[in-house]
Amino acid sequence: MPINDLATILPELLLVLVGALLALADSLAPSLRPRFALLAAVAVAGATVLRWAIPLPGRVWGGVLLVDPMARFVDSYILAALFLCALLAEPYLARTGARFGEFYALLLWAGVGAMVMAKSDNLLVIFVGLELLSISLYALNAFHTGNVLSLEAGWKYLVVGGFSAAVLLFGVALLYGATGTLSLASTPAPSAPLASGGSLLLTGLGLVFAGLAFKLALAPFHAWAPDVYQGSPTPVTAFLSVVPKGAALVVLARLVAALLPLAALPRWTGLLAAVAVLSMTLGNLVAIAQRDLKRMLAYSGIAHMGYALVGLVAFGQDGVAAVLVYLAAYTLMNIAAFAVVSAFSEGEEEPHLITDLAGQGWVRPGLSFALAVAMFSLAGIPPTVGFAAKFLVFRAAVLNDLVWLAVVGVLNSLVSVFFYVRVVYYLYMRPLPKRQPQFSEPVLVRLVAGLCAVGIFLLGLLPGIVLAGAEVAARTLPR
Amino acid sequence: MTVPTNYFILLATALFAIGAAGVLLRRNGISILLGIEIMLNAVNLALATFARQHGNLDGQVLVFFVMAVAAAEVAVGLALLVAIFRRHRSIDVDRLNVMRW
Numbered sequence: 001m002p003i004n005d006l007a008t009i010l011p012e013l014l015l016v017l018v019g020a021l022l023a024l025a026d027s028l029a030p031s032l033r034p035r036f037a038l039l040a041a042v043a044v045a046g047a048t049v050l051r052w053a054i055p056l057p058g059r060v061w062g063g064v065l066l067v068d069p070m071a072r073f074v075d076s077y078i079l080a081a082l083f084l085c086a087l088l089a090e091p092y093l094a095r096t097g098a099r100f101g102e103f104y105a106l107l108l109w110a111g112v113g114a115m116v117m118a119k120s121d122n123l124l125v126i127f128v129g130l131e132l133l134s135i136s137l138y139a140l141n142a143f144h145t146g147n148v149l150s151l152e153a154g155w156k157y158l159v160v161g162g163f164s165a166a167v168l169l170f171g172v173a174l175l176y177g178a179t180g181t182l183s184l185a186s187t188p189a190p191s192a193p194l195a196s197g198g199s200l201l202l203t204g205l206g207l208v209f210a211g212l213a214f215k216l217a218l219a220p221f222h223a224w225a226p227d228v229y230q231g232s233p234t235p236v237t238a239f240l241s242v243v244p245k246g247a248a249l250v251v252l253a254r255l256v257a258a259l260l261p262l263a264a265l266p267r268w269t270g271l272l273a274a275v276a277v278l279s280m281t282l283g284n285l286v287a288i289a290q291r292d293l294k295r296m297l298a299y300s301g302i303a304h305m306g307y308a309l310v311g312l313v314a315f316g317q318d319g320v321a322a323v324l325v326y327l328a329a330y331t332l333m334n335i336a337a338f339a340v341v342s343a344f345s346e347g348e349e350e351p352h353l354i355t356d357l358a359g360q361g362w363v364r365p366g367l368s369f370a371l372a373v374a375m376f377s378l379a380g381i382p383p384t385v386g387f388a389a390k391f392l393v394f395r396a397a398v399l400n401d402l403v404w405l406a407v408v409g410v411l412n413s414l415v416s417v418f419f420y421v422r423v424v425y426y427l428y429m430r431p432l433p434k435r436q437p438q439f440s441e442p443v444l445v446r447l448v449a450g451l452c453a454v455g456i457f458l459l460g461l462l463p464g465i466v467l468a469g470a471e472v473a474a475r476t477l478p479r
Numbered sequence: 480m481t482v483p484t485n486y487f488i489l490l491a492t493a494l495f496a497i498g499a500a501g502v503l504l505r506r507n508g509i510s511i512l513l514g515i516e517i518m519l520n521a522v523n524l525a526l527a528t529f530a531r532q533h534g535n536l537d538g539q540v541l542v543f544f545v546m547a548v549a550a551a552e553v554a555v556g557l558a559l560l561v562a563i564f565r566r567h568r569s570i571d572v573d574r575l576n577v578m579r580w
Binding site: 134135149165166167176180182 | 540572577
């Protein structure tokens with residue numbers, strides 16, 4: 001192999017080192033604090049360049065990591081999310097008086113954990129990546145230690161995260177018992193007789209799925225999501241709502257691809273389909289009742305992971321490519337929405353009420369337009385990227401003889417239009433209230449919201465750009 | 480005479496269930512962290528058992544990683560409990576119920 005193993009993980013190494021430097025610089029050179037966000041963003045940009053400059057050798061590090069087009073695709077969107085969240089965090093932290101280097105260090109490390117998860121082909125490495133991501137996020141969620149809601153969010157995420165990690169790990173132990181290896185690639189061929197029968201394998205797979213479903217906030221395992229979304233610092237919520245979910249979905253795709261020949265296919269697909277339907281329906285119905293924007297976005301996230309799971313149920317190349325496009329789209333629209341939410345500058349313990357947006361469309365045209373675009377995209381209205389992503393997912397379902405699943409998905413989208421458009425209605429068609437809530441409009445927040453809005457339109461009009469990359473990535477999965 | 484693998488797995492499952500029950504039923508923050516530890520150690524037992532059954536070391540290596548990660552998780556958990564105690568003068572997690580849907 002011409003390429004050194006160490007060179008294949010240069011982006012991750014860079015981010016880990018810069019994270020450590022930022023944590024150190026916080027105590028050694030506190031005068032640099034206003035520059036930390038910039039440094040983190042530059043490091044993330046550098047990591048992105050490195051990821052695209054380094055060739056893709058495939059299996060490296062003794063077969064533990066898979067640096068393939070799939071890994072590059074997922075890395076790109078994790079890095080994009082990191083970049084946007086780092087920029088978003090700076091004005092927010094400055095305003096709330098918590099501008100510390102540890103914040104960016106933990107953010108970068110969490111990103112590295114997700115990147116490791118996305119390219120690992122070994123259950124041990126998946127677990128370590130997951131925990132690097134989760135433990136960093138526990139601390140980030142509770143970053144406002146003086147805020148009751150932030151502490152509550154941190155504690156809830158920690159307990160749910162620890163619990164789900166243990167469930168996932170028990171599944172890993174059972175899978176290991178059934179196959180005798182932790183490597184996904186060297187799972188025995190379908191014809192090889194399994195030592196203890198298929199039940200051990202199926203139970204293990206079910207438990208691993210449950211563990212990942214906690215991370216994805218899929219329906220029976222979603223109860224933590226609204227509280228954690230509401231209580232966490234908003235830039236952290238933006239990160240939390242896209243990056244762990246993407247990494248977990250990719251792990252799930254790799255796991256299904258590796259173990260599919262072993263597991264009894266129909267039962268497994270039925271389980272995934274049931275969870276997808278439950279997530280979509282519950283997420284959308286409960287979102288209607290929400291008055292807090294962050295909680296509404298949490299339930300919307302539950303529903304969106306249900307849509308993305310439809311692509312995974314369909315599987316095949318078009319299914320996986322659709323899931324990857326969905327992740328990219330979801331990243332853009334969610335970060336746009338949370339960027340606008342982070343401009344709410346009343347006390348962090350106040351709810352972020354949708355009614356507080358009344359009339360803001362005419363007072364703050366830029367931010368309001370970005371929020372409206374994000375809402376239309378989340379609802380799946382053309383010409384936004386949300387429409388393209390939903391179309392691809394449902395097309396994959398129809399092509400794989402899952403018409404009923406596509407129909408349920410489309411009906412759910414219809415329901416969801418109601419609560420997304422209600423936000424736009426408040427923005428533009430309600431008079432300004434007498435007592436106006438306070439907003440801040442820092443340049444960086446407007447920049448992030450603007451970038452996301454442009455991306456939503458650009459990819460919505462030309463979905464081919466991201467779809468081409470996703471199809472190349474999906475081809476690397478064995479089937 | 481060797482003890483059959485099944486016994487170890489049954490014991491691990493029982494321990495896992497006890498830990499899960501502890502997480503779900505206890506209201507004291509430290510007891511909840513203990514419950515998570517019991518769950519993780521049940522997994523360690525299962526991993527060591529399977530490693531012996533298959534005659535390779537993969538499972539035992541994972542046990543070490545689980546221990547290290549569990550320690551990190553508890554460190555963050557205890558730090559959070561300290562912050563919560565400063566705020567509420569209690570680590571009864573029922574106090575952490577400001578947010579409701």
